[in-house]
Amino acid sequence: MMIERLREYVGAETPTGDAAALNAFADRLGTRYAELGGTVRRMPTPTGDHLVADFPGRGPRATEAPLLFLAHHDTVWPIGQLQGAMPWREQDGAIHGPGVFDMKGGLVVFETALEQIAGRDHRPLRIVVVADEEIGSPSARSLVTAEAKGVYAAFGFEPPHPNGDLKTSRWGSTRVRIEVTGREAHAALDPASGVSAIDELVDQLIAVRRIVADHDEVLCNVGTITGGGRTNVVPGSAAADIGFRFVDPATEESVLRAVGELQPVRDAQLAVRVLSNRPAWQPSAATDELLAKVIAAGRSVGQEVGGAAATGAADTNLTGWLGIPTLDGLGPLGKGAHAVHEQVIAATLTERADLVAAIIKTI
Structure with a gap:
């Protein structure tokens, strides 16, 4: 049965x-x-x-x-x-x-x-x-x-x-989304006027990796990456969803605070938001x-x-x-x-x- x-x-x-x-x-x-x-x-x-x-x-x-x-x-x-x-x-x-x-x-x-x-x-x-x-x-x-x-x-x-x-x-488990807004431009005729959201996102994910490396017992998985559209267009938007796992509340607070304080490294806009959270x-x-x-x-x-x-x-x-x-x-x-x-x-x-x-x- x-x-x-x-x-x-x-x-x-x-x-x-x-x-x-x-x-x-x-x-x-x-x-x-x-x-x-x-x-x-x-x-x-x-x-x-x-x-x-x-x-x-x-x-x-x-x-x-x-x-x-x-x-x-x-x-x-x-x-x-x-x-x-x-x-x-x-x-x-x-x-x-x-x-x-x-x-x-x-x-x-x-x-x-x-x-x-x-x-x-x-x-x-x-x-x-x-x-x-x-x-x-x-x-x-x-x-x-x-x-x-x-x-x-x-x-x-x-x-x-x-x-x-x-x-x-x-x-503990927290899902975070990093969203980047850049500026589109022709990738060959006028690349200097554009700001690549994908390049910015890559730099931000490297920064996230450094944050995680500074803490013990944190799991981090970049689960999805989206962005861009055409190879001849400087991408104007990109985003990544990241899954974090934390052994204790203090580590969770420290990592999420650092991720939330990320700053753009080029002339782009950056938004970090928590999608879901389950405390340790x-x-x-x-x-x-x-x-x-x-x-x-x-x-x-x-x-x-x-x-x-x-x-x-x-x-x-x-x-x-x-x-x-x-x-x-x-x-x-x-x-x-x-x-x-x-x-x-x-x-x-x-x-x-x-x-x-x-x-x-x-x-």
Whole structure:
């Protein structure tokens, strides 16, 4: 049953920014959560609706603080990927397909865990499913932080570490765009009157590299560069989107301040703006205590669970940054997030559902 539902979910392709596809998938999730006893709310945005579902507690624990679960229904893959380079495929115990690992497998795990706890006493539960997580959740940050108020703990359904360990902290992640406006001119007849926005952007990216080199443990990836139009025209505009990862808030503040203070080296205009930001979620005693409880829950269903820090960012950065005990990585084991060989190990779907059900029953 889990594999059939996962195939259904993977078959509904949901690239970030495709509001129609994302909203159709949110319809599916909303219907499913209602069937499982949830009260569903939609949070409309122009690029796709976010979903919140509250499931009441049961028995003497019905009035306790809720557990919060964080997930997303967008993927990095365009419509048509399923019919092209990444068809659904079950082979040698693995399931392949766009979004199967990041993170529609986690969505199926949560639903199955809800089925398993039917009739059992537990805290209230809340899940927030975000439509733009793959680009840093720019429209969902306020929603996640608002829905996290008063919860007992937060859990994410992102993929785990390769060995199955949960994620106990995450580096901060910030997306920055550098935009340059130069001055167009004929590249052969009047080059001196032009100002190359591309040349200026190249110099600014070299300056960014120097800033990063002055700080320890910073990851920097220039993800996109755009600009210009014709080789016989001095380019009048150029831009680059940069992804930064930071181990701690102090490093993040220092790097972003320096990048924001960049100055043009020629007669060009320079604009630097933050597109999205997830602050660093640092290790804490509260998360260590939560992990100990999850380890005990895992042993109750015959599983050994571990935890370790992670460099990748997700919406759990927000709850961890707020000081809420947080763990991520409850999705099934697999590999290839954001790669054409994306896959999950089929047997770990049920294992993860068993673990999540045990967490809900015991924590």
